[in-house]
Amino acid sequence: MISFRSPFTHQMGWGRTNCSLGISLDNFEELPGVTQEVLSRGAIPSGRFRSYGDSALNSGGVNINSNKFKKIDIQTDKGIAICGSGVTIGELEFAAHLHGFLPAVVPGTGYVTLGGAFASDIHGKSQQSKGNFSDHVTQITLIDSHGIAHEYTSDSAEFKATAGGMGLTGFISELHILLEAVEIPVIYQKEIRVKSLKEMLSSLVKVENEFPFTVAWIDLSGKYHGRGVVTAGRYASKDEVRKKYNLDYRFQKHDKPITIPFLGRVNVMKKFMIRVFNSLWYHKPVKCGLISFRKFMHPLDSISNWNLLYGKSGFIQYQFVIPSLESDFLEEVLLILREFEISSAVTVLKKFGRGGSGYLSFPIPGWTLAMDFPAGTKNLSKAIEILDRKLIANGGRVYLTKDSLLNIDAMKNMYNELEEWKQMKRKMDPACFWQSDQSRRLELC
Amino acid sequence: MLNALKQFQNVLLIGGKSEIGLETLRNVQMVANAKVFLLGRQIEVQDISIEGAQIFRLNYDISDSADRIEVISKLMDEMDFDLVVLAVGYLGNQPNLSTLRQNQEILNLNFNHSAEVLAFVAHRLKVQKHGKVLILSSVASVRPRKGNYVYGAAKAGLDFLARGLQLDLEDSGVEIYIARPGFVHSRMTNGLIPAPFAISAEKAGELCAKGITKSKKVFYVPGVLRFVMFIVSVLPTRILKRLN
Known part of the structure; x- marks a missing residue:
């Protein structure tokens, strides 16, 4: 059947100041169905669109949504949770607390996805005592622009580039998260x-x-x-x-x-x-x-x-x-x-x-x-x-x-490891497939 | 990309020496160190500055068929443009049937070549799904006058095309604005007798920037010309001839 509806949908950050037209896909298998013109604009992994600005938006391009990656596997003996990137913090909290565990770092909202939390390297009320979200992640599975999955442990440079990397190094599909044992939530x-x-x-x-x-x-x-x-x-x-x-x-x-x-x-x-x-x-x-x-x-x-x-x-x-x-x-x-x-x-x-x-x-x-x-x-x-x-x-x-x-010059002066990150970005994504409105604004690719 | 306060980051001015075009850019909201690309004939020797912006001058001749699209295409491959101002204008001398060749040049610059560039820019912006285009049309496009009907014909063609593109690009994230300035004191009108409601290029630029900010699809510069031109367009030819 011919659909007259445009595949492009309006997407907004949580702050509602930035709005873009992009194509939302649920998984990688749908990517070949997208026209070359749209593919030339690249793709950005997205979750619940809870980041405030334009970091999950891709004007004219593709958004690969993590909502289908919903696996939660709590391993009580090791105290870790193996989760899909589309699981939200709230869902992880719920699943973990039934076994007497809770994540060590949670942000001000439970509606963010774990993939987004890692890509933003979020912090919570426990930052001064327990550090950031990525400090409690031991391993991630990252899908590159060709659809190939790679596993990176916390000591690798790819892991460091992805933690806080705003989704510009690849699509996080799975994370191993260390939980802490809690008597009662x-x-x-x-x-x-x-x-x-x-x-x-x-x-x-x-x-x-x-x-x-x-x-x-x-x-x-x-x-x-x-x-x-x-x-x-x-x-x-x-x-x-x-x-x-x-x-x-x-x-x-x-x-x-x-x-x-x-x-x-x-x-x-x-x-x-x-x-x-x-x-x-x-x-x-x-x-x-x-x-x-x-x-x-x-x-x-x-x-x-x-x-x-x-x-x-x-x-x-x-x-x-x-x-x-x-x-x-x-x-x-x-x-x-x-x-x-x-x-x-x-x-x-x-x-x-x-x-x-x-x-x-x-x-x-x-x-x-x-x-x-x-x-x-x-x-x-x-x-x-x-x-x-x-x-x-x-x-x-x-x-x-x-x-x-933020503007480009200010960004360069604020993040002193930006050059190292850019090197890793070139290594992990040489064709610069992963891009967002924010990466264009700040010239991150 | 536009930021949260809708400030422009990358701006392209085709017809880089246009006084109205430059004044418009001086009045629109831009981020600190925004990139402004000026395309024009022998623009490198011009001393142009816009406060708080980085200026890049590129030699560009819209009548050169090889360069016309190539230069813009290369630029647009490199970055997303948030605002493109099409300010190519050539008034020529008073139309005369014996100077057909010059008439052709007026038509080519103001319509044929500009239309090709406009269509290309519109297509590229449609792919990136965001961006604004300002087209400097003219009140001369509303009704023919004996003094500038060839220029008016060319601008009317461009104006019509731009209005068509506005329909075509609806809901595509791209916005097209048409400014119809009246008599503006500038290099182009140097030596001509000012028409009523003549304004300076600074004022014209300010009004164009305001039109962009307020997302007005078609606006007159100054605004009062909307009413004047409405009357002019409905006046019977007999009376209009007498007024001339």
Whole structure:
């Protein structure tokens, strides 16, 4: 039957600022059916399109989706999980916790795929104590542009190029993930309300000995005092849990997140609303007590379409890391944003303990700050240009998974192992088949 | 590629010496160190700068049949272009039946060659599924005037083709914008008596950039000419002749 529908579909990053027309395929067998013209635009592996910018988009080209790679095999004797790349973090958590295990590194959302998590070399609330996602992966299976599978262990250069390599070295089909044994998937959480940035940094450092999971939320609206809430957590012991939870506590198989209706056209997060929201969040009662692992790790997952709050024009997420444990740079950032009267709805501060193993891994020891700006914010490009310049001068860098604004020169100055990565890219993919809108923007191939 | 703030990264100006074209590029939003390629005859000797952008000048003669597509094709193989401005224009002298050869040149430059280039660019952008094209048409294309009907005929042809491409490229990710400037003070109109609503090239560029930002499919420069040209196009010939 003749289909009059165009095979191209609109694809968007989670921030909804970048939109591309691409062809989505479910596996490699469908590749020969694509015209030469489309193949000349290359392909990019994609998962759930949860990266904020254009790293999973390929305008005019192919997206090879990992949704069919759903194998989960938990080997309890070795404490590893052999998973397909299309399995999401949430699915892995569910499967693992039934056997008394959990992944050591989980991000702020459970909806990302493992392939994407590895290609972004994600970090979580446990970064300072447990490192990045790729530190807990022992082996990957990578499919090259000819459809041939290769296995790489964590000591190989190909593994290092793929961890944080934004999917530009090949299609990850399988990963061996080290799990950690957990008594019960419940967290003892402690929240501390702080009045200034200095207080926030010192309490983050103070709590990290006792609590492996730490994060802080800052109020970046109104007068920018740097006030906020520090959240720390550790696995609860069975004795603590006995009072509140059954000892055989299990996650629900299908969490039902709230979907807010009528969103997507108008930006709800105006400056006033951001201020109200931030003020409420700051003044909410601080909790100390038990909380489910999922609720603690993935707070934003309770609303399935929160990215639509920013309306049609979307939002820009800007996350940087600065290799210093002093507060000077962060205070300067706050000052710059306050001068330009830019507000951020959700701002998260965290301490990184060690660097990533990949050539393009984002983490380096220091402070990292993630901010959300509505795309229509006035003076945003000017402010970000200044921030980029200051970051480069201080040896900092921007997170590629969240980036949608970086330029080529800034990228070269931020990632000092870029040349090594490019060499590996040329070796692993000489025809430059794997490309994305981001790789074109930053000339990564 | 466009970034999240829709700033251009790679820009191509065909007719690199065009004052309106250059002023447009000075007014559109570009990323820091954006690459701007200027194609034009003996453009290497020109001193052109655009703040915050890297300029690449390439000698290009649109009347050279071997080079016409080749140069652009090579450039487009290397990178994705976000904005292509087609600003080739040749006014020539007042039409005269005895100077048929010159009339042919006006038609060739403004229509035949430009149309070939436009069709090629549109096809390449369609493959990459993104990109914007700005075509500098002219108000002369709306209704013939005794003074410039050959130029008007050529621009009308290009204008028509561009509007056809707009239909063809709908939902392909490629956007085509048509600017119809009135009398603009520039090298091309040097020595001519200014028509009503004449503006400077700087102002024209600013308005063209605004048209691109606002995604206007067909716009007049300045905007007031939309109403003027509407009246001109519906006036009976008898009255129009008298106004001339």
